[in-house]
Amino acid sequence: MPETYTHTSVWHYRQGTLDSTPESTPIVREHAATLYVNGEPWLTFICSPIALEALAVGFLFNENVITSLEEVDQIKLKEEDRRIQVQLNHPAQKPAQFHRTSTGVSLQPHIAAHEVGADFTIQADKVIALYDQLMAQQKLHDQVGGFHSAALSDGESVPIIVEDLGRHNCVDKLTGLYLLRHATFIPRALLLSGRISSEMVYKTLALGIPLIVSRTSPTSLAVQIADTSGITLIGYLRKAQFDIYSHPERLIAA
Amino acid sequence: MPETYTHTSVWHYRQGTLDSTPESTPIVREHAATLYVNGEPWLTFICSPIALEALAVGFLFNENVITSLEEVDQIKLKEEDRRIQVQLNHPAQKPAQFHRTSTGVSLQPHIAAHEVGADFTIQADKVIALYDQLMAQQKLHDQVGGFHSAALSDGESVPIIVEDLGRHNCVDKLTGLYLLRHATFIPRALLLSGRISSEMVYKTLALGIPLIVSRTSPTSLAVQIADTSGITLIGYLRKAQFDIYSHPERLIAA
Structure with a gap:
């Protein structure tokens, strides 16, 4: 599983002084995982790479694509968790329109x-x-x-x-x-x-x-x-x- | 133009006491504005209802749909700013896939x-x-x-x-x-x-x-x-x- 955070170098500016030597600091990782429903790519989550199966199931439930877990035949994570493949026991219509508060294309x-x-x-x-x-x-x-x-x-x-x-x-x-x-x-x-x-x-x-x-x-x-x-x-x-x-x-x- | 914020009633809980009378407090408004490009709905922004023309132009530029303002023939706000209609001087392909950090469908x-x-x-x-x-x-x-x-x-x-x-x-x-x-x-x-x-x-x-x-x-x-x-x-x-x-x-x- 990819890490949720990593480390990076950071230079401090404090009290008028710029450090010449960087320090290591922890930093959030962005993970892009594309949701496939019945083989079709639907959207890409920019997320932390934990509980990705839950993210897919919760998203589909919250978007009213499924009403219970029984409609899910299989969930597979592929390509180092960059693909979340969900197979439903029924067809599903990919949403035609998305809205956003803070995402792009x-x-x-x-x-x-x-x-x-x-x-x-x-x-x-x-x-x-x-x-x-x-x-x-x-x-x-x-x-x-x-x-x-x-x-x-x-x-x-x-x-x-x-x-x-x-x-x-x-x-x-x-x-x-x-x-x-x-x-x-x-x-x-x-x-x-x-x-x-x-x-x-x-x-x-x-x-x-x-x-x-x-x-x-x-x-x-x-x-x-x-x-x-x-x-x-x-x-x-x-x-x-x-x-x-x-x-x-x-x-x-x- | 719709307001960027409104007022709502709020009851305070402080130091073990629950106020029985609410106070009025300012609160952020969510405005949904759908971007139409050459007549086709592309996506809905959840945003503050200011500078909506700028939002549309900036989005299209940042998504590489346009490279300059000269490609924009017209921008119109319709239906109380719930539609942003952009007419380009060239055809444009609606993105097939969206990604998100924090939006749904x-x-x-x-x-x-x-x-x-x-x-x-x-x-x-x-x-x-x-x-x-x-x-x-x-x-x-x-x-x-x-x-x-x-x-x-x-x-x-x-x-x-x-x-x-x-x-x-x-x-x-x-x-x-x-x-x-x-x-x-x-x-x-x-x-x-x-x-x-x-x-x-x-x-x-x-x-x-x-x-x-x-x-x-x-x-x-x-x-x-x-x-x-x-x-x-x-x-x-x-x-x-x-x-x-x-x-x-x-x-x-x-």
Whole structure:
């Protein structure tokens, strides 16, 4: 069974100092498992690779495809748990339409190999200042709770901010606003209030953004893609400190 | 434009006392907007009803359906912003397969009208004790961070606990484990670490669970469905206090 988490290197920025030696830290793994029903692929779960049979059965029950376990003839995990094959004792209609709060369609990067912001460097305390601007400008989160916020920065200011109940919606809206406003600045940083999953990084590749910052955690796949693509990925930003998961060379200590 | 948030009544439980009079509190609205591309429905976003044109354009760009705004002939919002109609200047292939971290397929309740746990009451401090059991038994969250946890309780103990990187995966896994283990207890409470959205409540209807508890916020649609279905919905549970968003009559002050 694939592991639910792995370890990665992280560089700390604390009290004005950027560590030169990374520490090892545990990190969530993203596992993609495709559900096949009666031989037909239905959808791919991005999940933790535990209780995958339960995930399939629970999903089919909750979606009203089955009403009891007796309708399930067989469940098999194949290809290192990347396929969950469910055989029912009756035909089932694959749903024609999906909805989402926080998922997309493809798992492939928008641009396979794209050297992002090779020339871009930034002072560590500037990262904190930009993130403070996002926090200061988010309104719904402070008034209501339950909202995510996200912003695009040129590395100096934070011209585009959005809020939405979904993390992924925020990123799509930022991209859309950037295009619809015919914004002319070069996007240098994506600032997020929520977790950094692989999709966030894939989406960032499309705009060639070299820096992603969040106050929460990234997943291991997000870090891997950021590392390969030359993106600096920062998590756990709190007041005057943060952790760097990839490409620390872009940061200059104050 | 539909509002991004609304107000709802909330009863406080604080320091052993259950308020008899509710207070009004702001709450996130879930808006369902279906994206039509060249006249064909593609998927439904569950989102905040702001910047919907940007959401559509950003999604299509991030999914590589368009590479620039010039490919978009027209964007129209229809039916009180529940339809986002995008006309491209070229044909586009609707994606055949979706993946998800936290979404499902249907927006319809599993069981349209189902009187849940009409006879079930619970002491307020018992709710806190059950939630403490979930917190004590979650392992990955404490070791790694970035995991959600969820549990099914019979109202006395917490026999089924799961952890996953996705909130919705947790709920599906719980249901699946309940079925696969041929569990014989009557599920009385769904305990969640993450936000309570409408899907959580719909899924709970299938198992007839009368109590949903989270340490974070619900959405307005979640509260509305819980209210209609006779479910007691509790949010913002912290140490010895919580807020009740529906059916407070099920709770007995200690």
